[in-house]
Amino acid sequence: xxxxxxxxxxxxxxxxxxxxxxxxxxxxxxxxxxxxxxxxxxxxxxxxxxxxxxxxxxxxxxxxxxxxxxxxxxxxxxxxxxxxxxxxxxxxxxxxxxxxxxxxxxxxxxxxxxxxxxxxxxxxxxxxxxxxxxxxxxxxxxxxxxxxxxxxxxxxxxxxxxxxxxxxxxxxxxxxxxxxxxxxxxxxxxxxxxxxxxxxxxxxxxx
Amino acid sequence: xxxxxxxxxxxxxxxxxxxxxxxxxxxxxxxxxxxxxxxxxxxxxxxxxxxxxxxxxxxxxxxxxxxxxxxxxxxxxxxxxxxxxxxxxxxxxxxxxxxxxxxxxxxxxxxxxxxxxxxxxxxxxxxxxxxxxxxxxxxxxxxxxxxxxxxxxxxxxxxxxxxxxxxxxxxxxxxxxxxxxxxxxxxxxxxxxxxxxxxx
Numbered sequence: 001x002x003x004x005x006x007x008x009x010x011x012x013x014x015x016x017x018x019x020x021x022x023x024x025x026x027x028x029x030x031x032x033x034x035x036x037x038x039x040x041x042x043x044x045x046x047x048x049x050x051x052x053x054x055x056x057x058x059x060x061x062x063x064x065x066x067x068x069x070x071x072x073x074x075x076x077x078x079x080x081x082x083x084x085x086x087x088x089x090x091x092x093x094x095x096x097x098x099x100x101x102x103x104x105x106x107x108x109x110x111x112x113x114x115x116x117x118x119x120x121x122x123x124x125x126x127x128x129x130x131x132x133x134x135x136x137x138x139x140x141x142x143x144x145x146x147x148x149x150x151x152x153x154x155x156x157x158x159x160x161x162x163x164x165x166x167x168x169x170x171x172x173x174x175x176x177x178x179x180x181x182x183x184x185x186x187x188x189x190x191x192x193x194x195x196x197x198x199x200x201x202x203x204x205x206x207x
Numbered sequence: 208x209x210x211x212x213x214x215x216x217x218x219x220x221x222x223x224x225x226x227x228x229x230x231x232x233x234x235x236x237x238x239x240x241x242x243x244x245x246x247x248x249x250x251x252x253x254x255x256x257x258x259x260x261x262x263x264x265x266x267x268x269x270x271x272x273x274x275x276x277x278x279x280x281x282x283x284x285x286x287x288x289x290x291x292x293x294x295x296x297x298x299x300x301x302x303x304x305x306x307x308x309x310x311x312x313x314x315x316x317x318x319x320x321x322x323x324x325x326x327x328x329x330x331x332x333x334x335x336x337x338x339x340x341x342x343x344x345x346x347x348x349x350x351x352x353x354x355x356x357x358x359x360x361x362x363x364x365x366x367x368x369x370x371x372x373x374x375x376x377x378x379x380x381x382x383x384x385x386x387x388x389x390x391x392x393x394x395x396x397x398x399x400x401x402x403x404x405x406x407x
Contacts, residue, residue, distance in 0.1 A: 035275060046268035056269070063268060068281050140260070147261045166255050167262045187215040194221065198250045201257075 019083035026074055034074070038067050041084070044168065045091055051163055052095045052156060066094050081177065088164065088178040099156065150200035158193035165190060213237055221248045345369075 019040070025033030045066055050059035069090050077086060151159055157179070164170045164178060175186045216234050219226060226234060238244055268274060345354035345367055357366040 038275065038278065039271070042271070042274060043267045047262060047266065051262070060268060060270075060274070064274070064278055064281055067278050068285055071282050072285065143257060144261045147257060162258070163262070166258045184211045184215065187218045188211060190218045191214040194218075194251055194254070195247060198247060198254055201254060202250075 016082050016084070020079055023074065023077060023079075023083055027077070034071065037083075038070075041087055042067070045087065048088070048091055048163055048168070049095055051151060052160060053098065054152060058098070062094055062098055066090050069094065082174070084168070085170065085174045085177055088168070088170070088174075089180075092160065092178050092180075096156075146201060150197055153200055154193060154196060158189055158196065161186065161189040162193050162197060208233060208237075217244060221251050 019037065022033045022037040022040070026037060042063060046059055046063045049062045049066070050056065053059055053062065066087075070087065073090070077083070151162070154162065160179060161175060164175045165172075170178065172183055172186050172190075176183050179186070181189075212233075216226070216230060216237065219230075220234055345356065347354055347369065349372065352369055352371040355368040355370070357368065358364075359366065
């Protein structure tokens, strides 16, 4: 069983090849290959969703929903796009459907009050295990808290574009495909999201 | 330069993308007007590192094994549902199959014939005028009074008979077209006087 569920996200050449191999085998009915595919990506999918919906239980359930959809749609997957790009598109659709159902989204923005309620505590079980020195671990936890607080203040669209670009490493075109927006909108969102995030982080660290 | 183009250039410059000579010139103009963008770019590099350190580290979702087990179950359930739905759908179609084709052909033929008839039959353009029958209505303010209208077309006269009226006193003079009912040439004449009805 693959265990690199959090490895390099964007999916470089080797990563994409491994994905493609697993996809091909899954399409041929190899359930073990599909299991490996899930294990490779479930950590990133969960992190992505968790960062969007800010709730552990919902993120877990939505991750399940994503992979059920992946299983159903896998026979139709063609290797024109990277598997990771296709997967993030499913994540995007599942999360936005969920947000629509929950009516959390209002004119493209989260309800700030709900966001505060759903704030993930620093050091919760979703945080990675770190064998750092206590002072370093403490600094990392502070950094995580600051960054998560700042990210929570971004709109879902800005948060997603930051996640896809800065963390998952997708290129502009892939982001446009995942989010089903134009390249111009991708660039605009990146510009304003970066600007706002920097401002928020400087406030958080200065506070 | 429009805003969209400007934002695209800045983002690509922040990501250290290769810019053409023309794009570099445009960028320099932007930076000359907004020097604070250099600070934004420097800050972006450290911000990206921080984001990577927080989100980019390998981690799995909680209860990974349970996740797999539950996912397998969910997939089995969805496949079962799909199979049942397909089976039901197949049975329904199967029962229809023997008569769908002839009925479809028949319906098409009828539709074609109807279409040709409706489409080619000349339609007489005629104006249908409904004759308006004007029924005279006599309003009688007193309760119990009924009216009857007698048309004497040959004479060009109409007679209104009111039943149930109080007798009209002699002093009561009817006027029409500025003439009194007592005048000989009056249009309206009091023809007779019965105890309970008057004829005009």
